[in-house]
Amino acid sequence: VKYSEEQAKRKELYNQIQETKGNIRVFCRCRPLSKEEISAGSAQVVDFDAAKDGDIGILTGASTRKTFKFDRVYTPKDNQVDVFADALPLVTSVLDGYNVCIFAYGQTGTGKTFTMEGTDQNRGVNYRTLEQLFHIAKERSETFMYNISVSVLEVYNEQIRDLLSTSPTSKRLEIKQSAEGFHHVPGIVEAQVENIKEVWNVLQIGSNSRAVGSNNVNEHSSRSHCMLCIMVKSKNLMTGECTNSKLWLVDLAGSERLAKTDAQGERLKEAQNINKSLSALGDVVYALATKSSHIPYRNSKLTHLLQDSLGGDSKTLMFVQISPSERDISETLSSLNFATRVRGVELGPAKRQV
Template structure:
């Protein structure tokens, strides 16, 4: 570009310099012509002059044209110079871009290398993913196989556990002992502050697991073993599962008796009745009834027809009260005449309480209604131990009479479910006046129970069943041929450790009692319209 501009300059200069001598020559020539004016004719001179003037004019015009051309070329030169500057900038930019391009192409090459390396890696990964996938599929198959095996094994365990329980029950039946289940309730807000639940512990050795309990009192540890120990986290369902077979045997014609023993507030009512309004917290009584009515339904297909009768009583201050009686006056045994509610046992070991209201029932709903009715009638008192302490022994009895139309077989079973009054000692209950009398009466029946247990454990000839209404009512369960289970309920509160120790000691003695082998009441049809209390 620079070269082009230079060339234009040189051309303009040369053109101008080229014309300059001819113009100067013309001027000289004119002067010379003037000198020779005398020689040539005026006309010729004039002619020559005109010619020269014209020539000068044309040369001037030509000069003008050249100068204009020069100006235009100068303009072009300026434009071109500006363009050259632009071009130079562009060249600079282009150089920069070239450099950039170069570095980027370098980068690109590096990236390409990297891409290639990554692609190689990807290829390798793809391969390993494929291998992993294949391995995963194999593992999945293995897991599914193991799961199936586990399910089978679990099923076998459940079956084995059922079988174990059955054998265990059979062994216990053959031994003829009263079975004892211990249940420790969780700590509740009402427990004394600072209670840390460390009073009770549970040994974990294979033979002790789920059966042993240790209680620490004044730094000393006392160990007990029962047929089953339920820790505080055991649900109502967990507990029911363990007694469901026993309940079932009432339908097979056995006398079954389950009672809950323990100090006030230890969880007896919770275990037996549970909390109403919450299906998960239903106790053993409602659950047992549900199971019995369900099984009754399923046994129909085998030709069995059952009739069931319910009675409920409480022993309060050594007095029997009929909880299902609709007449207020006849609710206690001294209501209308002193002969009411006399306890009698027949030769078959069945118990009858005279004049007690017995209601035929066909469904769980009917029994629930009766349970509500009974709970209203129950006497509930207040002591320092438990705001809503039940001060009476509650006895629920379901009599079952079954006939098989196909085999003509007849069975008579009884299910007694008993929630005993609190077993606390007088000094601790803080009772005075009426409450003291109540506590003494409760203690009398519970100490009678203890005496009966002592006598049975020692196999004494005379067992003092008649010393209290409770023991007399329970005579067939404690000394006869029924399947009897006692729950000993324990509070984990450290302030209850003394009472808990007494309860556990008593329960141990109960557990050692042999009451004989349970006898099934089954015979061929000779149907009685009313069953006596078992």
């Protein structure tokens, strides 16, 4: 009884939010100036005076500034706990049967991995999410039986790689649609996880295999999308009702434009593929915003994979990550413009996929 009351309340709250704001939230997070930037005397061009209201100002000149509005703005002082607290309601709605997608967008070096993966001392959204899912699942164990599994994928140059796979297979992984209309990648590892310790091991395996086969791990990571998929099967022990839901947690490739003269051969191809998938993501969200009859999910592997969790009544959260430094200002403006376009989305109510 306690659970159904709680669920009814939560649903009512979500419906209210949905009516007023749509299903897409954009949180802007600015990292601190790095030691190098401080010692180089790099100026900080971000103004957080109205951060509490979701406004962020970029000083574009001595007396000019551009202001952007988001659902939340985090200053460099806000920590991982502050950030996760705001993502929590979204994350837990996956246990109520909603599909959810959380992604971090921005130039390389702005904290996408810090926000999603975090560090050993400062764990990020991925770890905290799973920790909470287990916590809530335990609280509800008298009413619900949950089965949680995770997959870790990487999309690099429009190719999907299974980071949990131990077999060095060269088989091309493809996205397929099930009879019920769900999108999945046949043959990938779906690791059943029972507790947070097991999750940590799985995340470590995924993280380690990202490095395999690349000369420069950091460069490789900045040019590929790292995608963690959490699949939740739930069964209501009172009514027998079952739901399947999916939560994607995505650390996107760096959004920076490569200098034209710099990009040749393989680098050029990488840059074009990154550009293609990030703009495909923008296009999908724009098509949802304008209620277009055709949503171009299939224009990139990224959007095709995320299809079940973008649109309909699924919930989306984008972290737009920025640098405070003057030298990054043009990339910062470009990211904030992209995020502003994304934020315009108002999704109509759609049928829930169960």
